[in-house]
Amino acid sequence: MRLLILGTGSMANSHAKNFAEIEGVTLAGAVDVDPGRAEAFRAEYGIERAFTSLEEALAWGDFDAVANVTPDSIHHATTLQCIAAGKHVFCEKPLAANYEDAAEMADKIEAAGLVGMVNLTYRNVAQLQAARKLVTSGQIGKVRHVEASYLQSWLVSKMWGDWQTESRWLWRLSKKHGSNGTLGDVGVHILDFVVYGTDTEIDEVFCRLKAFDKAEGNRIGEYELDANDSFTMTVSFTNGALGVVHSSRWATGHVNELRLRVYGDKGAFEVVHRHDGSKLLVCLGDDVETAVWKEVEVEPVATNYQRFVEAVKQGKTLEPSFRHASRLQKAIDLANITESDRREHRLTA
Template structure:
């Protein structure tokens, strides 16, 4: 597979490092609007073909697939151009800034018949895959309750850099620079983590978002710091289970931690994923009486990168695909509406609706997410 890299920032470096380890993958070109960044990236990975615009790369055309690692708001126009050129696309999350754009990308990719996948990176967590298998096999019985959290601390820690001075963090705090805050940035990850791990669809969501004051006047230079820092979400699942999902960038002591707890009538599972590794624990059988949890061994799983390469090679679409990511974006869009309206909203069609429900009610209804 001849691969084009669109965008050459830090995530692109991580992606290419993974792709280059896969047999049969050749990174043949790179695109970036910043000449110096493009040169540094291409020199580092030994990439000969370099382009300052996606149009130049498409005119050249000597590639089979592209990985789109541009900023969020650039995903839609560049991916649409790649699809129109008949190229397979591996896109960073979120798929788009809103559901309408994500759905347009999905429809275009499906109509063109190109392989389309989204890099929901925590699908690479083997305990998550094993937990889903156990749920689907009925080992927990009927799922009753789900807890999921995504905790980061980069607003109180400089472990990843200083957001006060670095544009790569500041843009994530500003809606004017294309950010939907922690909800748009990592919300898609924890929504997928919860729904995929619990193997059941999300039916309803009721959300609260919070933006905390971080600088005098709420602004640093050109960046108005108005994107949400924390969110909480109450959800109903299609199987009747109740769920609580939340995320924040103010979680002192948690650099980057995802946690999922799945409670069933016959047992429970807990997944914890941190930068230094992940863990799966369960409470089953006689351990239920003493509330004793035991570690569960987990085998390695293919990464998203490996699955994308396999999909391109075989022509068989694999998950997570654009449609799934678009459905997650629908939930995110409705969570934002939920916060603004502070009342029940009903989605009566596949379009994201904003029809108010009864006065004082507190639910946002969405169509089920296929997992």
């Protein structure tokens, strides 16, 4: 498979490194509007050619698939161009800025018979995939209650850098700069963590959002600090379960942690994924009566990068697909609406 990497920002490095390690993949091209960045990226990863526009790359056309690592707001337009040119697409999350655009992308790539997958990176957590099997095999019985959280501490710690002085963080705090806050940035990750881990879909949502005071006048230079820092969400699922999902950038002591607790009528599990490792804890069988939890060791799983390559080889889309990502975006869009009208919304209406 010959691959074009569209966009050469920080996440593009992960794409280049991971795809380069897969047998049968050739990094054919790289695109960036800045000629210097495009050439530097090309040289660093031994890519065949560099381009300063997608149009230029598509006119050349000597590639099979595109890793779309452009800014969130232009995923829609650039992906539609790639689909029109007959290219498979591996898109960074979120798939689009809103449900309508995401659904159009899903419709068009399916109609074209092309592979469209989204890099929801926490599918790479082996413990989450093992936990899902506890649900699909019936080992924990009927799922009744779900708790999930995504906790980060970069607003109270400089471990990732100084958000007060670095544009790569400040834009995430400003609606004017295209940010939908914590909900838009990591909401898609934790919602995918939940629905994949529980083998179900979201039915109804109600969400509260909060942007806390962070600077004088809540402004630093050109950045208005008005995007949400935290959200709390109540969720009902199509399998009948009820859940709570929350996230914050003010989670002191948590660098980057996803946690999922799922309770069934026969057993339960907890998945914890942190910057320094992951764990799967289970309470099953006789241990249910004594509330004993045991850690389960799991084997590594294929990454999204590897699965995209396999999907292109098979000519069949694997999950997480554009269609799945569009459903997650619908939940996020409705969560934003619930903050305004203060009432629950149903996705399936």
